[in-house]
Amino acid sequence: MKKHNFSPGPAILPASVIKEAAQGVLDLDGIGLSVLEISHRSKQFIAIYDEAVALVKEILNLGDEYSVLFLSGGASTQFFMAPMNLLNEDETAAYVDSGTWANKAIKEAKLFGKVEVVGSSKADNYTYIPRDWQVPAEAKYLHLTSNNTVFGTQYHWWPEVSQPIVCDMSSDMFSRPIPMEKFGLIYAGAQKNMGPAGTTLVIVRKDLLGKVRRPLPSMLDYRIHEDNGSMYNTPPVFPIYVCMLTLRWIKANGGLGAMDQANQAKAELFYNELDANPLFNGTVTNKADRSLMNPTFVAINEELDKAFDAAAKAQGLDNLRGHRMVGGFRASMYNALPMESVQLLVDVMKEFAQKHG
Ligand SMILES: *Cc1c(COP(=O)(O)O)cnc(C)c1O
Numbered sequence: 001m002k003k004h005n006f007s008p009g010p011a012i013l014p015a016s017v018i019k020e021a022a023q024g025v026l027d028l029d030g031i032g033l034s035v036l037e038i039s040h041r042s043k044q045f046i047a048i049y050d051e052a053v054a055l056v057k058e059i060l061n062l063g064d065e066y067s068v069l070f071l072s073g074g075a076s077t078q079f080f081m082a083p084m085n086l087l088n089e090d091e092t093a094a095y096v097d098s099g100t101w102a103n104k105a106i107k108e109a110k111l112f113g114k115v116e117v118v119g120s121s122k123a124d125n126y127t128y129i130p131r132d133w134q135v136p137a138e139a140k141y142l143h144l145t146s147n148n149t150v151f152g153t154q155y156h157w158w159p160e161v162s163q164p165i166v167c168d169m170s171s172d173m174f175s176r177p178i179p180m181e182k183f184g185l186i187y188a189g190a191q192k193n194m195g196p197a198g199t200t201l202v203i204v205r206k207d208l209l210g211k212v213r214r215p216l217p218s219m220l221d222y223r224i225h226e227d228n229g230s231m232y233n234t235p236p237v238f239p240i241y242v243c244m245l246t247l248r249w250i251k252a253n254g255g256l257g258a259m260d261q262a263n264q265a266k267a268e269l270f271y272n273e274l275d276a277n278p279l280f281n282g283t284v285t286n287k288a289d290r291s292l293m294n295p296t297f298v299a300i301n302e303e304l305d306k307a308f309d310a311a312a313k314a315q316g317l318d319n320l321r322g323h324r325m326v327g328g329f330r331a332s333m334y335n336a337l338p339m340e341s342v343q344l345l346v347d348v349m350k351e352f353a354q355k356h357g
Pocket of ligand 1 (some may be wrong): 022048073075076148171192
């Protein structure tokens with residue numbers, strides 16, 4: 001049976017990218033060697049790496065004031081690496097607590113400086129994006145989580161602040177255009193919308209670096225990675241290769257404007273059904289905060305919850321279960337998820353309502 005992959009991450013990749021990556025594992029561009037067994041300093045891999053960085057810059061329209069790095073350690077390493085590189089002990093950073101990932105970022109930042117949590121929806125189990133908060137004038141940066149993967153909320157606006165925004169974009173990177181001039185640092189684990197697990201994209205404005213007094217271990221110093229073209233040590237070669245293939249796919253398919261259009265269309269199709277269907281409720285209380293990437297929803301009772309889980313699985317709708325903190329269902333709809341998968345989900349929900357309503 002054809003599977004429709006709604007996994008939250010590691011997540012669906014374009015079928016053509018999987019095919020190309022498989023070919024590269026067997027024989028990279030006809031060189032007679034696998035991408036898995038060549039030096040990271042070989043001319044073949046340097047070309048892959050350079051193309052990945054160039055594509056990131058082109059797709060986001062980045063100037064030379066930004067460094068583009070492919071690091072390891074996941075987004076979770078960036079939770080501490082960002083404050084370690086940007087914040088002195090006696091300085092303040094502002095954080096918005098919009099979900100468990102944001103909460104983890106806050107916990108780590110406290111190890112390195114003063115943290116002011118300017119807004120939080122924790123008391124309401126993160127069912128909306130906190131609003132109407134103020135960033136203290138002395139804050140060095142403002143940290144946001146653009147898309148809250150677990151709770152199905154997403155920023156559809158950016159605050160007017162004088163500070164650079166540091167943003168965890170793990171689960172909506174390259175899903176839509178972003179106003180880069182607002183961002184001082186963006187990080188994103190590859191495994192949601194870019195590639196396999198094992199590398200994290202970091203985009204950092206160079207002028208923000210070199211301002212902290214603490215000594216930095218080399219591997220945790222963005223400048224060392226920038227100076228060495230992400231090759232201070234052996235980088236995650238295969239994940240970077242697959243990211244490069246996905247970036248090629250994004251460009252070939254019209255870039256971020258086209259990704260955004262397709263994601264809007266998929267989300268509209270899904271949420272229209274959710275709002276019309278009497279057997280399901282969305283878990284996000286402010287509809288304006290609904291995520292285009294990870295819609296979360298619950299059935300109106302436990303019996304229907306189990307029955308829908310079975311009905312969905314029977315149609316090849318895979319990985320629809322929600323995170324344990326929310327329950328119910330989560331239909332992750334990253335760039336690579338085709339419209340036909342969302343259409344099938346909607347059809348199964350409709351049919352389910354006819355049968356059980
Ligand atoms: C998945 C996720 C993370 C954690 O990423 P790792 O690469 O596993 O460390 C952090 N933030 C967000 C928003 C995520 O979706």
